[in-house]
Amino acid sequence: MSESLAARIRTRLQALDDDGLLRTLRAPSGIDLSSNDYLGLANHPHVKDRMMAAVAREGAGSTGSRLLRGERDGFAAIEQRFAGFKGTGRSLYFSSGYLANLGVLTTFPEPDDVILSDERNHASLIDGIRLSPARREIFAHNDASAVRRALDETRGAGERFLVVESLFSMDGDEAPLKVYAALCRAAGAHLIVDEAHAVGVYGAKGSGLIEQHGIDEDVFLSVNTAGKALGVAGAFVAGPEWAIDYLIQRARPFVFSTAPPPSVAAALDASLDLIEREPQRRTALLDRARALRLRLTAAGVPLPGGSSQILPVLLGDNDRAMAVADALQADGFDVRAIRPPTVPPGTARLRISVNVHLTDELMERFVTALVAALVATGFAATMATKTV
Numbered sequence: 001m002s003e004s005l006a007a008r009i010r011t012r013l014q015a016l017d018d019d020g021l022l023r024t025l026r027a028p029s030g031i032d033l034s035s036n037d038y039l040g041l042a043n044h045p046h047v048k049d050r051m052m053a054a055v056a057r058e059g060a061g062s063t064g065s066r067l068l069r070g071e072r073d074g075f076a077a078i079e080q081r082f083a084g085f086k087g088t089g090r091s092l093y094f095s096s097g098y099l100a101n102l103g104v105l106t107t108f109p110e111p112d113d114v115i116l117s118d119e120r121n122h123a124s125l126i127d128g129i130r131l132s133p134a135r136r137e138i139f140a141h142n143d144a145s146a147v148r149r150a151l152d153e154t155r156g157a158g159e160r161f162l163v164v165e166s167l168f169s170m171d172g173d174e175a176p177l178k179v180y181a182a183l184c185r186a187a188g189a190h191l192i193v194d195e196a197h198a199v200g201v202y203g204a205k206g207s208g209l210i211e212q213h214g215i216d217e218d219v220f221l222s223v224n225t226a227g228k229a230l231g232v233a234g235a236f237v238a239g240p241e242w243a244i245d246y247l248i249q250r251a252r253p254f255v256f257s258t259a260p261p262p263s264v265a266a267a268l269d270a271s272l273d274l275i276e277r278e279p280q281r282r283t284a285l286l287d288r289a290r291a292l293r294l295r296l297t298a299a300g301v302p303l304p305g306g307s308s309q310i311l312p313v314l315l316g317d318n319d320r321a322m323a324v325a326d327a328l329q330a331d332g333f334d335v336r337a338i339r340p341p342t343v344p345p346g347t348a349r350l351r352i353s354v355n356v357h358l359t360d361e362l363m364e365r366f367v368t369a370l371v372a373a374l375v376a377t378g379f380a381a382t383m384a385t386k387t388v
């Protein structure tokens with residue numbers, strides 16, 4: 001046993017603790033204001049029943065990779081259904097969104113290519129880009145002029161890829177997708193959109209912000225996580241037939257990993273039933289989010305603009321963010337502090353995520369508890385005076 005390694009790691013852990021950055025694992029307790037189960041599907045009886053019936057029929061595990069004995073008719077069927085839902089030629093299911101992003105970004109860009117990436121992109125996109133052999137250009141968050149410039153400057157390079165989230169996970173704001181679509185079309189660049197927090201929530205069919213903005217034709221690939229609004233797990237990469245064919249050959253997280261349990265395909269089929277049949281869920285979600293924004297703003301809690309179900313309350317300091325989250329948890333609200341490196345240094349925050357189960361009465365109680373926690377931690381001094 002290497003004592004020197006253990007000593008080094010203890011120093012590293014202590015440094016994290018000193019900086020207010022030590023994480024602990026905490027099971028959910030209290031009213032959910034932090035999960036990504038926006039539509040309340042993770043516990044929906046239709047989804048659970050279909051999943052349990054599939055376990056009984058097909059077993060617990062898939063026993064091999066999709067290219068070997070792990071393939072099942074259920075995967076092919078759900079991929080076909082999801083492609084129809086998304087309006088693309090085909091889709092491919094990965095066991096997580098993280099792996100889907102790694103798969104996409106390490107498969108298509110080659111050494112002479114350039115990847116343009118928003119500075120606030122999710123870690124899975126960043127890691128995929130780091131693993132890819134292409135050159136990377138990071139641009140300021142949601143800065144379409146910077147993208148335009150970068151596309152001009154990289155003319156003559158190999159293929160260009162623009163990689164963004166449609167709804168940013170920690171800021172809750174939208175990318176200017178329509179502008180990006182036009183820029184990519186004009187420049188012959190390829191738009192890759194991570195719809196992790198938008199799929200199931202936006203668009204008339206509920207397939208996401210690509211649908212809502214009508215830019216399907218201008219998107220090369222979308223990555224659609226299935227463990228958030230869809231309530232299950234995994235992610236679908238949706239795009240043209242030839243691209244999906246190539247992912248099956250080359251995406252290492254797909255090829256070299258055991259297929260997900262077959263039952264997730266059945267559960268996802270049930271989720272899509274609900275998303276298609278019950279559009280009122282997404283309307284109710286966005287209504288709830290709007291109502292909470294109004295209440296928080298009226299109470300003087302500073303929120304960035306936007307209208308999504310993700311509401312960040314920027315607190316800056318790591319320890320303060322933890323103290324406010326702890327106080328809310330003690331009051332029975334499951335709100336989590338988000339700290340670097342998940343968000344840039346100095347921008348620790350509460351990430352409040354709304355779901356369909358949030359009632360008016362709970363909102364009222366939550367706003368009161370949040371304001372009290374902000375006052376107790378001294379943050380309220382910087383809020384509008386009427387609150388304090």
Ligand SMILES: Cc1ncc(COP(=O)(O)O)c(C=O)c1O
Pocket residue numbers: 096097098099101122124165169194196197225226227233234235
């Ligand atoms: C924008 C974004 N992309 C990808 C992922 C990864 O998805 P998964 O949790 O399925 O690995 C997440 C989840 O945190 C995310 O927020």
